[in-house]
Amino acid sequence: MSQSQDITLLSPIKIGNQTLKNRLVMAPLTRNRAGEGLLPTEMNVTYYKQRASAGLIISEGTQIAEDALGYPLTPGIHSEDQIVAWRKVTDAVHKEEGLIFVQLWHCGRVSHSSMLPNGMKPLAPSAIKPAGEVYTYEGMKPYETPQAIATADIPKIIEQYRHAACCAVEAGFDGVEIHAANGYLLDQFLRDGSNKRDDQYGGSIENRARLIMEVTAAVCEIWDSKKVGIRLSPLQPFNDLYDSDPKATFSYIVKALNKFDLGYLHITEMGAENPGAAGPSFDISSLRELWNGIYMTNSNYDFASGNKALKEDKADLISFGKLFIANPDLPERFATNSPLNQPDPESFYGGDEKGYIDYPFMK
Ligand SMILES: Cc1cc2nc3c(=O)[nH]c(=O)nc-3n(C[C@H](O)[C@H](O)[C@H](O)COP(=O)(O)O)c2cc1C
Numbered sequence: 295m296s297q298s299q300d301i302t303l304l305s306p307i308k309i310g311n312q313t314l315k316n317r318l319v320m321a322p323l324t325r326n327r328a329g330e331g332l333l334p335t336e337m338n339v340t341y342y343k344q345r346a347s348a349g350l351i352i353s354e355g356t357q358i359a360e361d362a363l364g365y366p367l368t369p370g371i372h373s374e375d376q377i378v379a380w381r382k383v384t385d386a387v388h389k390e391e392g393l394i395f396v397q398l399w400h401c402g403r404v405s406h407s408s409m410l411p412n413g414m415k416p417l418a419p420s421a422i423k424p425a426g427e428v429y430t431y432e433g434m435k436p437y438e439t440p441q442a443i444a445t446a447d448i449p450k451i452i453e454q455y456r457h458a459a460c461c462a463v464e465a466g467f468d469g470v471e472i473h474a475a476n477g478y479l480l481d482q483f484l485r486d487g488s489n490k491r492d493d494q495y496g497g498s499i500e501n502r503a504r505l506i507m508e509v510t511a512a513v514c515e516i517w518d519s520k521k522v523g524i525r526l527s528p529l530q531p532f533n534d535l536y537d538s539d540p541k542a543t544f545s546y547i548v549k550a551l552n553k554f555d556l557g558y559l560h561i562t563e564m565g566a567e568n569p570g571a572a573g574p575s576f577d578i579s580s581l582r583e584l585w586n587g588i589y590m591t592n593s594n595y596d597f598a599s600g601n602k603a604l605k606e607d608k609a610d611l612i613s614f615g616k617l618f619i620a621n622p623d624l625p626e627r628f629a630t631n632s633p634l635n636q637p638d639p640e641s642f643y644g645g646d647e648k649g650y651i652d653y654p655f656m657k
Contacts, residue, residue: 303600304629307349307610309557309588310520312393312468314349314611317604318625321562321592321615322352322397322471322525326644328369332357333379338369339386340651344622346392352471352523352560352613353383355399355478358458360411364401364478366431367644371396371458377465384466395469395523396462398455398513402479403440403488404533406430416440417451419482419489419496424534429643445493448505451479455509459516469521472510475562477533480506481526484543485573487536499546507550514554523558523590524551528581529565531572541576548584558611559585563593579608597628623655632656 303317329335345351356371357363363370370376380396387394403418406428410416418440427434443451455472462470474480482488483505489496495504506524513522528544537543548559561581569575582589590611591603600612618624620637627634641649 301604303597303604303612304625307588310518312521314393316349316625317611318349318628319590319611319613320345320348320351320618321613322354322473323615323619324354324365324368324643325650326365326367327650328367331375332368332370333376334369334383337647337651339382342383342394343386343390344651345618346387346390347623347625348392348618349611351387351392351394353394353396355397355473357399357401359400359454361414361417362400362454362479363409364405365429366409371398371461371465372454377461380465388466393468395471396465396467397471397473398458399473400451400454400479402482403437404428404478406435407438408432408435417443417479419443419491422488422490426534442491445495448495452508452512456512456516459513463516469523469557470513470517471523471525471560472513473525474506475525475527476530477535480509481535484547485535485537499543502543503547503550506547510551510554519555520557522554522556523560524556525560525562527562527564528578529563529572529575531565531568535572537573540573544581545584548581552586556587558588558590560590560592560613563591566593582608620653622653626656
């Protein structure tokens with residue numbers, strides 16, 4: 295997509311029939327502050343409402359089923375109670391004339407049996423234990439060897455995505471983002487370091503991409519495809535992920551996803567600072583060329599570098615994570631060239647109102 299030289303982060307953009315008032319997207323941010331039953335709380339309502347001046351909010355990763363959970367106190371989008379609780383969030387954001395998508399999340403092997411139904415082992419493409427430790431309700435624990443999902447059980451996973459997509463409609467979201475990034479289940483299937491299957495979901499790139507394609511098809515049966523985005527992280531080694539040929543893998547999936555005519559492709563450049571850690575490096579700006587629709591990029595952008603990326607036509611949208619944590623009124627601060635609050639990493643994951651809804655507004 296070629297763009298006018300005048301486009302900045304403060305310019306509106308249309309995605310399907312929805313208009314984003316600016317091109318600053320609030321990136322998905324897990325904050326581990328859901329309430330009992332993994333429901334959003336009044337405090338969560340306030341947090342999202344405070345950030346409704348973003349062109350689009352993408353919610354924190356939100357699990358599609360009980361066995362999709364990976365961390366303590368992350369919300370779900372699969373039960374009646376969760377629908378009702380999320381409705382308060384979406385209503386509050388809409389009252390402020392904001393837009394909000396929910397990020398549909400299955401953590402796969404990044405989990406622990408102590409947090410899963412009936413003490414089940416985490417699910418994964420293959421029974422390969424990630425290196426490192428996982429945060430649980432009882433503190434850090436070593437990862438366990440996950441159970442490989444049987445071929446016959448894959449339709450159940452796709453059905454869980456479909457069900458969560460239906461719940462998202464009922465909860466009043468404006469769309470959904472399929473989380474296929476950062477080492478979680480869909481990414482575990484895509485990359486060959488974690489996928490050693492010998493059925494139609496493993497082996498060739500086409501086979502490893504199959505689950506993402508089937509999940510996207512299922513979600514697009516529920517939602518107008520322009521209200522569906524997808525997130526990928528080609529350079530991200532997080533959660534012990536690796537691919538032997540990321541350029542081929544991600545070029546394939548980006549091209550294949552074109553057929554759905556999605557609202558946007560969201561690429562995070564996380565991992566770029568550590569070239570080679572997730573597999574042989576490549577220039578991910580090549581993915582922009584392969585994508586026919588709206589392209590969002592992410593990681594360590596600020597106002598100047600975000601505007602530069604738009605001007606050079608490297609992206610149509612930029613998502614901001616840490617800056618939105620610390621600056622609920624980020625678009626206004628950018629517009630007026632005002633100083634920014636600094637994010638406090640100590641309060642990123644879990645806790646109370648501190649470092650969550652008490653970052654000051656300019657006014
Ligand atoms: C506290 C925190 C929580 C995050 N949670 C998620 C998440 O739920 N889903 C996701 O896709 N990325 C998540 N990320 C990654 C961010 O969306 C974003 O890609 C990252 O912070 C880099 O962007 P930034 O430099 O603008 O912060 C998280 C990052 C942080 C700092």
